[in-house]
Amino acid sequence: MAEELVVGVDAGGTSTRALLVDRTGDVLGVGRSGGANPNAHTPEVAAGRIAEAIQAALEGADPGAVRACVVGMAGVSKLTDPAVAEVFESAYAPLELGTRVRMVTDAEAAFASATSEPDGTVLVAGTGSIAGRIRDRRLVSTSGGYGWLLGDEGSAFWIGREAVRATLAALGRDHPLTGLPAAVLRESLNLADEAALAALSTTDRLTVSRRLITACNFESPIRLARFAPLVSDAYEAGEDAAEDIVSRAAGLLAANAKAIREPDESTPVVLVGSVLGESSPVGARVRAALSGLDVLSSADGVLGAAWLAAVDAFGADTARPKNWSSTQSGSYE
Structure with missing residues (x-):
């Protein structure tokens, strides 16, 4: 019998990875390319990079032996436009x-x-945030995920915005410009001298406030996410402002996850993204808020895509991909 293969692809904003996997779950090929989120790149570029990664993973293999190919992609809603969908189909042909x-x-x-469970909840919190209900391994409904203007509660963008707001409040209310406010001013305006910050007059504070507002408005809104790590640092230092931001972020994220679930639902909750990482204070708070549920951390999206392809081709009892380590220069072990 000819070898039966599947391909899984993780198409992100900065990189794209593809795995070629056989029926036993062994990874036979790996392909890489640049970012392929059609919200960040033109459809032609995004589709071309996905095709490039798949082609690289297939090196030396028979493409006709591929029984299923699944691409997990941020910005997949772009393909609801028939013209965009046609660009992708043409790139794959x-x-x-x-x-x-x-x-x-x-x-x-x-x-x-x-x-491997077919049903559950996925909670994503990176630059943006969204909670999704999964049924039969498909996303059927969401809570949040409306973008920076309308939502993204608890995300790195949201946390960074709250850090800037806390800094503006400190400036306007004559609070000490140490800790988190000092870190934000250092990151945004390169004001690194805390002694000079402490000596600012009321008029000087107003000038700095206006400079901070101007600097943040000049950049893309999602650039506010770069201030999120400063909140984590301030939280570890015991600052009240950071404690408040972390508590509210975790509460919003946990509430979105719970809103998408049925009463007394016992299916797993999968946490995805840097804000929900094991070392993140927000992640720790979210896990505590979801205690009693089966809370898991996402491994690697390309593994998920490859397994979804294997399920398409071979059924739900098929082996999960193995012998792959995303930390070893993108190669398989």
Whole structure:
């Protein structure tokens, strides 16, 4: 019998990775390319990079032996535009795969990377945030995820914005410009001398406030996410302002996760993103808020995409991908 293969792809904003996997779960090939989120790149660039990563993973293999190919992609909603969808289909055609490429959300791939259960909840908090209900391994409804202007509660963007707001409050209310406010001013305006900050007059504080507002408004809104690590540092130092931000962020994220679940639902909750990491104070608070549930951490989206492809081709009892380490220069072990 000819070898049967599947391909899984994780298409992110800064990089794209593809795995070629056989029926036993062994990783036979790895491909990499640049970012392929169509919200950050043109459809032609995004589709071309996905195709490039798949082609690299297929090196030396028969593309006709590929029985399923799943791409987990941030920005997959762009493909609801028929013209955009056609760009992607055209990019995949030269690969001559033995199957059509199935596009799924990065949240679906992340959920599948952590569990073989068909149903559950995925909570994502990186630059943005969203909670999703997973049924039969597909995203069927969401809570949050409306972008920086309308939502993204508890995300790195939201945390960074609150850090700036706390700094503006300190400036306007003549509070000490130490700790978190000092860190924000150092990061945003390169004001690193805390002694000079302490000596600011009321008029000087107003000038600094205006400079901070101007600097933040000049940049892309999501650039506020760069202040989120400063909140974590301030939290570890015991600052009240950081404690408040962390507490509110965790509360908003946990509430979104719970809002998407049925009463007394016992399915797993998969946490995804830097804000929900094991070392993140927000992540620790969210885990505490979800205590009693089966809370898991996402492994690697490309593994989830590859396993979803294997399920498409071979059924739900198929082996999960193995012999892969994303920390070893993108190679398989």
